[in-house]
Amino acid sequence: MGRMPLADRRRQLTEAAIRAMTRDGVARTTTRSIAAEAGLSLSVFHYCFDSKQALLESVIETITDHCIGVVREAIRPRTTLHETIRAGFHAYWDHVVAHPDEHMLTYELTQYALRQPGFAHLARRQYQLYRDTYGTLIEDLRTTMGFELGVPVEVLARYLAAMTDGLTLNFLVLGDEKAAGEILDVITDHVTGLVRGA
Numbered sequence: 001m002g003r004m005p006l007a008d009r010r011r012q013l014t015e016a017a018i019r020a021m022t023r024d025g026v027a028r029t030t031t032r033s034i035a036a037e038a039g040l041s042l043s044v045f046h047y048c049f050d051s052k053q054a055l056l057e058s059v060i061e062t063i064t065d066h067c068i069g070v071v072r073e074a075i076r077p078r079t080t081l082h083e084t085i086r087a088g089f090h091a092y093w094d095h096v097v098a099h100p101d102e103h104m105l106t107y108e109l110t111q112y113a114l115r116q117p118g119f120a121h122l123a124r125r126q127y128q129l130y131r132d133t134y135g136t137l138i139e140d141l142r143t144t145m146g147f148e149l150g151v152p153v154e155v156l157a158r159y160l161a162a163m164t165d166g167l168t169l170n171f172l173v174l175g176d177e178k179a180a181g182e183i184l185d186v187i188t189d190h191v192t193g194l195v196r197g198a
Helices: 006-024 031-038 042-048 052-074 081-098 100-115 120-145 153-174 177-193
Strands: none
Touching: 006 031, 006 042, 006 052, 006 100, 031 042, 031 052, 052 081, 052 100, 052 120, 081 100, 081 120, 081 153, 081 177, 100 120, 100 153, 120 153, 153 177
């Protein structure tokens, strides 16, 4: 095994875990199968992660980062705030459509964490991460475009996390991309209507 910084090795194992869990399911994915997927020994896995909980937390954070990276790039200021918000939502949605199995994995991770004794905090952490991520995006956009909101940032962040979470699951079940796009447009209109002084 060549020398690699611990953070890079953890990233390598996390991406391997996402591939294995997406393919085989969370419950059927073992530390041995993740190590094999990454082309590493089991001892390297245990050196990088001291528990399955630590690995699952890294998986949740990494999947969230996959989405947020494309949203951050898309949400740069445009001609109007409405166009800017719409671009961010549609960047997220393009990621859902392009990577449905990865998004399906997020729901499986939630259910797994809630059902396993001692793992429920991971599900809470997952949804707190969604809320906090939206909060950061809102604050960054508010600073860049100079507007105020008619509701507290934390309330809007919770709202957006709940709406996109529900819409994503609805799409994964029904597969109606057109209907999902129409709902995103309604959410965009609603959020724009909460803004003052853009």
